[in-house]
Amino acid sequence: MATIITVTNQKGGVGKTTTAAALLCSLYERGQRVLGVDLDPQGSLSFSLGLDTENCATVYDLFKGRVTVDETITPSRGIDLLPANILLSAAELEFNRTGREFMLRGELAHVVDRYDYIIIDTPPALNVLTVNAYVASDHLVIPMVPEILSLLGVAQIKETIDTVQECYNPKLKVLGILLNKYNARLTLNREVSEMANQIAKQLRTDVFKTVIRSSISVAEAPAHGESVLSYAPNSKPAEDFQHLTSEITSLLREQSDNR
Numbered sequence: 001m002a003t004i005i006t007v008t009n010q011k012g013g014v015g016k017t018t019t020a021a022a023l024l025c026s027l028y029e030r031g032q033r034v035l036g037v038d039l040d041p042q043g044s045l046s047f048s049l050g051l052d053t054e055n056c057a058t059v060y061d062l063f064k065g066r067v068t069v070d071e072t073i074t075p076s077r078g079i080d081l082l083p084a085n086i087l088l089s090a091a092e093l094e095f096n097r098t099g100r101e102f103m104l105r106g107e108l109a110h111v112v113d114r115y116d117y118i119i120i121d122t123p124p125a126l127n128v129l130t131v132n133a134y135v136a137s138d139h140l141v142i143p144m145v146p147e148i149l150s151l152l153g154v155a156q157i158k159e160t161i162d163t164v165q166e167c168y169n170p171k172l173k174v175l176g177i178l179l180n181k182y183n184a185r186l187t188l189n190r191e192v193s194e195m196a197n198q199i200a201k202q203l204r205t206d207v208f209k210t211v212i213r214s215s216i217s218v219a220e221a222p223a224h225g226e227s228v229l230s231y232a233p234n235s236k237p238a239e240d241f242q243h244l245t246s247e248i249t250s251l252l253r254e255q256s257d258n259r
Contacts, residue, residue: 002113005248007141021036021045023119044222058088060090126156135164137172146182154177176206176208193207209247210240210247
C-alpha cells in the first residue's frame with residue numbers, strides 16, 4: 001500500500017511543485033512505483049513533467065464523475081500522473097456536496113495498492129483542494145523559502161492541519177519543514193532557519209536536515225518538461241533533492257519500525 005505525501009504551503013513561490021516533481025523522479029529512479037497527483041489548477045506539476053493537459057483527462061473530470069481514476073492516470077517519462085488544468089479552479093464553487101473533503105481519498109482508494117508512493121502537489125491556498133489532499137494523505141512536507149512572509153505562511157497552515165486531524169484524518173502527520181532556495185552565507189537565511197525550528201515544534205515536527213540550494217537549473221527545468229533531477233542531474237539542487245529523498249525514506253522506515 002502506498003505512502004501518500006502531500007507537498008504544501010499556502011504561499012506561492014516556495015518550491016512546492018519543484019519538490020513534488022523531484023521526489024517523484026528520485027523515487028522512480030530508485031525503482032519505486034510512483035503516482036503524482038496535481039491538485040493545482042495551474043497544472044504546474046503536469047507541465048513540469050511534460051504533459052499536455054489540454055488533451056487528456058484531468059482531476060477535474062475525475063471529480064465530476066466523467067472518467068474513472070484509471071482513465072485519468074496518464075504516464076509521462078515513466079511516472080504515472082493524475083493531471084490538472086485551469087478547469088480545476090472552479091472546484092470551490094462546483095464541488096459543494098456533503099463529503100466533498102473525501103473526493104480524492106475515495107478515488108485513490110482504488111489504486112493505492114498499485115504504488116509505493118503517491119506524491120500530491122497542492123495549490124497556494126487553503127481551499128477544498130488542499131483539504132482533500134490533507135484528508136487523503138499520511139504525511140505533509142512543507143517547503144518554505146528563507147523569508148519572513150514564507151515563515152508566516154507556514155504558521156497559518158497549523159489551523160487547517162489541526163482541523164483535518166480532528167475531523168477527517170487523525171493519522172495525518174507533518175513529516176518535516178523543507179528550507180528551499182537556501183544560501184547559508186546570508187544572515188537572513190540563518191535567522192529564518194532558527195524561526196522555522198520554532199514553528200516546527202508547534203507542528204510537532206522538525207526542519208529537514210537537508211536544505212535545497214539555489215540554482216538557475218531549477219527555473220529552467222520545467223520549460224523542458226523535466227524535473228531538475230533529469231534536466232541537471234549534477235546540479236546542487238539535484239544533489240540536495242536526492243539527499244532529501246533518502247532522508248524522507250529513512251524517516252518513514254524509522255516511524256514504521258517504531259509502531
